[in-house]
Amino acid sequence: MVRARRQSAATRAAIHADLVNAARLAFAAVLLAVASATAGAADSALSQLDEQCLACHSSAGLEMKLANGDKLSLQVDAAAFAKSVHSAIGCAVCHASTSFENHPPVKTKIAGSREYSLAQTKVCESCHAPVFKQYEGSIHAALVRDGNPGAPICTDCHSPHAVMAKAAFDAASGAPCSNCHYPIYTAYAGSVHGQAAMACSSCHNAHDVSAAAKGDRLKSACLGCHQDALAAHKTWLPNAGRHFDAVSCPACHSPKAKRKVDLRLYDNAAQQRVAEKEGVPQFESRARLADAKGTGLDAMALQSLLRGFNQEGTDGKTTLRGRLEVSTGVEAHQLVRSAEAVRDCAKCHQQGADPFQSVTVSIVGADGRPVRYGAKPEVLNSIISVDSVGGFYAIGGTRIKLLDWLLALAVLGGIGAPLGHLTLNWLFKRYAKRIGGKEDS
Ligand code: HEC
Ligand code: HEC
Ligand code: HEC
Ligand code: HEC
Ligand code: HEC
Ligand code: HEC
Ligand code: HEC
Ligand code: HEC
Ligand code: HEC
Known part of the structure; x- marks a missing residue:
């Protein structure tokens, strides 16, 4: 001075x-x-x-x-x-x-x-x-x-007085993202992409970063670089497209992750996830009201929560869409070589399969990030929630002896064989119709 x-x-x-x-x-x-x-x-x-x-x-x-x-x-x-x-x-x-x-x-x-x-x-x-x-x-x-x-x-x-050209960013350091998302960065550094020195922005962009669970942007980023991925999965995974919609890529490619099911409130008329109304968050309070015991939404509670969302002019248009995903952001970045990815159908399609034991219901929050509320695994199987949960409920559930049987056959028969594959697809489709799930693919 x-x-x-x-x-x-x-x-x-x-x-x-x-x-x-x-x-x-x-x-x-x-x-x-x-x-x-x-x-x-x-x-x-x-x-x-x-x-x-x-x-x-x-x-x-x-x-x-x-x-x-x-x-x-x-x-x-x-x-x-x-x-x-x-x-x-x-x-x-x-x-x-x-x-x-x-x-x-x-x-x-x-x-x-x-x-x-x-x-x-x-x-x-x-x-x-x-x-x-x-x-x-x-x-x-x-x-x-x-x-x-x-x-x-x-x-x-961008350090205000030392702004460098775009080309000077060192992808391997994860900077600048790693300054704040350090645990994700360390997980990422050991992954297939981290080892290839790919920047965070190659999937998330640098400036218009969106909430991870918003839309299909991340999946599109993956498929933008891995253009033949769908075709490659089709050779061994029946209904690969459906799996790509209902199972996040890391759910299979981060094999050590804890997997879970997120049931997303979905507006069928607008064809998008339901979002909180600006300035009036209601989802959590409604969920809490429905879940009187505070132990997680059971089938009845889920039903009444949905009814609430269907009353305000959207009449009957709000349903749930299930997605199988990993539990944490760190796990989403631990992608490994594809030889180690989850291929075993039974990891998901088996009575009592792990991913179906942990369930959340979610809505898009005001800032774009999901707001989640816990639900009981039974909502995936209960007759009460069949309508709202669509076909998703059946997959790891308990009443699906037929599917379990078909899957056993698939595993035994080696699903690589085109004939077996076609037959199985046909059987699975019939099965899907029988259980009344909306089969739309
Ligand atoms: C004689 C020394 C001196 C010179 C020359 C000087 N500054 Fe400062 N500057 C200071 C001091 C001391 C303060 C803190 C003032 C205070 O505490 O009120 C300051 C504060 C600032 C600030 C922070 C506050 C604000 O207004 O944003 C900025 C930016 C700044 N100076 C920019 C400049 C720039 C640009 C120049 C040249 C055009 C300059 N200064 C020349 C001494 C100087
Ligand atoms: C491209 C625009 C830009 C230029 C050029 C620039 N500054 Fe700054 N400066 C900023 C911004 C933006 C901040 C606010 C920093 C922040 O967000 O922390 C800042 C902050 C400052 C401060 C406050 C202390 C701090 O770092 O936050 C001082 C002092 C200052 N500048 C001085 C200078 C001087 C001296 C120069 C020239 C040598 C300079 N600036 C050139 C954009 C600029
Ligand atoms: C007065 C105009 C001006 C202001 C204000 C300004 N910039 Fe720049 N900026 C430029 C120019 C000119 C370049 C050089 C463009 C080039 O080389 O193509 C540049 C380059 C950059 C680059 C590198 C671009 C590249 O293609 O590699 C970055 C990053 C950047 N600016 C960030 C900032 C940030 C952050 C601020 C605010 C702190 C800021 N700029 C403020 C004019 C400005
Ligand atoms: C979350 C971190 C982050 C924030 C916030 C951010 N940038 Fe950047 N920016 C980057 C990274 C990383 C790059 C390097 C290019 C890439 O990876 O796509 C970059 C590149 C740039 C470039 C050059 C390349 C281009 O896309 O044109 C400019 C100019 C720039 N930033 C300006 C800004 C300005 C202005 C702001 C504020 C509005 C800003 N940045 C905010 C991380 C950020
Ligand atoms: C190969 C593409 C890819 C790269 C590169 C990548 N991410 Fe991600 N990121 C994802 C995916 C996929 C998700 C999870 C999306 C989902 O399924 O919910 C995610 C989620 C996130 C989230 C939200 C986590 C949460 O709690 O939900 C953050 C924060 C994030 N990434 C930061 C980073 C940072 C920082 C880097 C660089 C060190 C990075 N990402 C590199 C694909 C990528
Ligand atoms: C200055 C600290 C800071 C930097 C630098 C930063 N972020 Fe963030 N980011 C945050 C905070 C705080 C949040 C909100 C809390 C959270 O989700 O972790 C957030 C949220 C996110 C989310 C949304 C998380 C979700 O739940 O969906 C993504 C994706 C993300 N950041 C990616 C990046 C990427 C990519 C970069 C580098 C280009 C970056 N961030 C740089 C602080 C930062
Ligand atoms: C049901 C589990 C599962 C899902 C979901 C899944 N993958 Fe895979 N993926 C695998 C397995 C297993 C392999 C290895 C197959 C082999 O080597 O025969 C593989 C192979 C790959 C390969 C390397 C093969 C190639 O050349 O294409 C890429 C890239 C890939 N997956 C990307 C993705 C992307 C992107 C998504 C999400 C859109 C995704 N995967 C979803 C299980 C899955
Ligand atoms: C910017 C382009 C790019 C994006 C975006 C991208 N990848 Fe990759 N991916 C690569 C590159 C490059 C490699 C390394 C190839 C190698 O080393 O063989 C790779 C490797 C992989 C592998 C290992 C393949 C193998 O043969 O073992 C898998 C699996 C994979 N990526 C999945 C994904 C998933 C899932 C996403 C989205 C979350 C994604 N990738 C996004 C470029 C990308
Ligand atoms: C990571 C978990 C996971 C793995 C591994 C997995 N699936 Fe699935 N699969 C799902 C989920 C979740 C659905 C539910 C799709 C829905 O209801 O929209 C599904 C749906 C299906 C369907 C029904 C598709 C339809 O049209 O409704 C068939 C058939 C199927 N899987 C077969 C298989 C076979 C065969 C394998 C092993 C080669 C396999 N899946 C591996 C999670 C998995």
């Missing part, structure tokens, strides 16, 4: 004069975007003005106390900035909202460091509008809007 106060009037005047041109500089930067696209990594000598800023701001220990008591370090790494993609833009263009007349001190009160970051990163939008727009649609941005202090904004993933 002492040092700061000694800033000469001449320096201040120089800073100020240069800042008058800030708006023009900003425009120049846009031109620069075009220019540098061809020039590549431009030579990055710092401008005179930037040198002046850095004369103070490269010193260690320079910091500022904020209204909430946070300390904001004001040190900027000059060498890193000089090497960054933004070195040619210069300090003042991004800090146009800082008044440099008589700088320092800073006149406007800064509430806290998160508030400061939130306000400052708006500047990124002015030059990177398309990326900003993608980001705005992400789960991360939704969490920020909800006030989640741990959710990333631009500068949590």
Whole structure:
């Protein structure tokens, strides 16, 4: 501070004069975007003005106390900035909202460091509008809007004064995602993809990251790279397409995972999962009301929960769609070589099979992430829930001696043989009709 106060009037005047041109500089930067696209990594000598800023701001220990008591370090790494993609833009263009007349001190009160970051990163939008727009649609941005202090904004993933080119990201380190999703990163690092040094963004994207359970995006990402996967599965898995819909890829490709069934509230009219109405979360409270004993929804309770969702103008359109998936995000990333994947039909199609012992019912929450409520495994078999749970109930259930028998046959007979395969498919279809499940494939 002492040092700061000694800033000469001449320096201040120089800073100020240069800042008058800030708006023009900003425009120049846009031109620069075009220019540098061809020039590549431009030579990055710092401008005179930037040198002046850095004369103070490269010193260690320079910091500022904020209204909430946070300390904001004001040190900027000059060498890193000089090497960054933004070195040619210069300090003042991004800090146009800082008044440099008589700088320092800073006149406007800064509430806290998160508030400061939130306000400052708006500047990124002015030059990177398309990326900003993608980001705005992400789960991360939704969490920020909800006030989640741990959710990333631009500068949590791009160090504000050392922004590197896209090509400089080191996929193997998992950065920047690994800074916050460390357990997933460690699981991922040992997986087939982690070993191939693939970035998190190859499946999740970097900016429009969506909730994992939302839509089919992740599955489409898998199939985008593994285009012949469906055909390859068809050679040994009857109704492979149906399995791809009802079983998540990691449920078979992360063989050590604990598997479970999620029954998703589904709006048949709109052809999508039911989402909480904006601002009025009801699912959990309704589920709790239906589950008076608090031991998990039984068949009756599930029925009454569904009735509730069918009353509000959607009449009879809300059903449940089952999906077999892994229990945790960590497990979803432990994908192994396909030779070790789950192939044994009996892992799922057997009386009392493990995955069917753990059941949740879910709806899409306000931020896009699912809200889940526990249910009793019996809902998959109960006659009461047959209508709502569709054909899904039967698969690991207890009343399906015929299916068990067919599967035993399938395993014994070796399902690779095309003839056996066709016969089995036919038998399975008949079976599906008999039990009254909606057979739609
Ligand atoms: C003479 C030393 C000095 C110079 C030169 C200087 N600063 Fe500062 N700067 C400070 C000090 C000290 C503070 C903290 C002020 C306070 O505590 O009120 C500060 C705060 C800031 C802040 C944080 C608060 C805010 O308004 O966002 C930014 C950003 C900043 N300076 C940018 C710059 C830029 C850009 C330049 C060059 C155009 C510059 N500074 C030149 C000393 C300096
Ligand atoms: C591309 C835009 C951009 C450029 C160029 C830029 N800054 Fe910043 N600066 C930011 C953003 C955004 C923040 C808010 C950081 C955050 O979110 O934590 C910031 C924060 C700061 C702070 C507050 C301390 C901190 O790190 O949060 C200081 C001081 C500062 N900048 C100084 C400078 C100086 C000096 C230069 C030139 C050498 C410079 N900035 C160049 C965007 C920029
Ligand atoms: C969750 C982390 C994360 C956040 C938040 C984030 N980025 Fe990125 N960004 C990345 C990663 C990782 C890359 C590298 C490219 C890739 O993997 O697709 C990247 C690449 C970029 C690129 C160059 C490539 C491109 O897609 O055009 C720009 C520009 C960019 N980010 C700007 C921004 C801006 C502006 C924001 C804030 C609106 C932002 N980023 C927020 C992680 C993030
Ligand atoms: C004044 C305009 C301007 C502002 C403000 C700005 N950038 Fe940039 N940004 C650029 C230019 C120009 C480039 C260089 C483009 C190129 O090389 O193709 C660039 C490049 C990038 C890249 C690398 C792009 C690539 O294709 O590899 C990233 C990442 C990035 N900016 C992120 C940010 C973030 C984050 C912020 C906010 C802290 C920000 N930018 C603010 C103009 C700006
Ligand atoms: C090969 C594609 C792929 C890659 C690469 C990938 N993921 Fe995932 N990710 C998935 C799938 C699939 C799911 C689970 C979707 C489901 O079935 O619910 C998931 C789920 C998640 C979730 C939500 C977990 C939860 O609790 O529900 C997070 C967070 C996540 N991934 C982060 C990451 C991070 C961080 C990386 C990089 C270290 C990464 N992912 C790399 C495919 C991928
Ligand atoms: C600054 C911390 C931070 C960074 C960096 C970050 N995330 Fe997140 N992310 C969060 C938080 C907080 C949540 C919400 C809590 C949760 O689900 O773990 C979240 C949620 C997610 C989700 C949704 C989880 C779900 O339940 O469906 C995915 C997917 C995800 N992040 C992927 C990524 C990817 C990919 C990157 C890197 C490009 C990344 N994250 C970088 C903090 C971060
Ligand atoms: C019912 C369990 C199961 C499901 C569901 C499943 N897989 Fe597989 N997958 C396997 C098994 C077992 C193999 C190995 C087959 C073999 O080697 O004969 C395999 C092989 C593969 C292979 C390597 C074979 C190739 O060349 O295509 C890829 C890639 C693959 N699966 C991707 C996926 C994707 C993507 C999904 C989700 C859309 C998925 N799998 C769903 C069990 C499954
Ligand atoms: C960006 C492209 C890409 C995406 C997206 C992708 N993969 Fe991969 N996958 C690869 C590459 C590359 C390998 C490594 C191939 C190798 O080493 O033989 C691989 C390997 C695999 C293997 C092992 C194959 C074998 O022969 O043992 C499986 C299984 C697999 N991926 C499944 C998935 C699943 C499931 C998803 C979605 C959650 C997915 N992949 C998303 C590119 C991708
Ligand atoms: C990881 C668990 C899992 C494995 C392994 C598995 N399946 Fe399935 N399978 C399911 C689930 C879940 C369904 C329910 C689909 C539905 O109701 O929509 C299903 C459905 C079926 C159907 C009925 C399809 C239809 O049209 O309704 C047949 C037939 C079938 N599986 C045969 C097999 C055979 C044969 C194998 C071994 C080669 C096998 N499955 C391996 C989970 C699995």
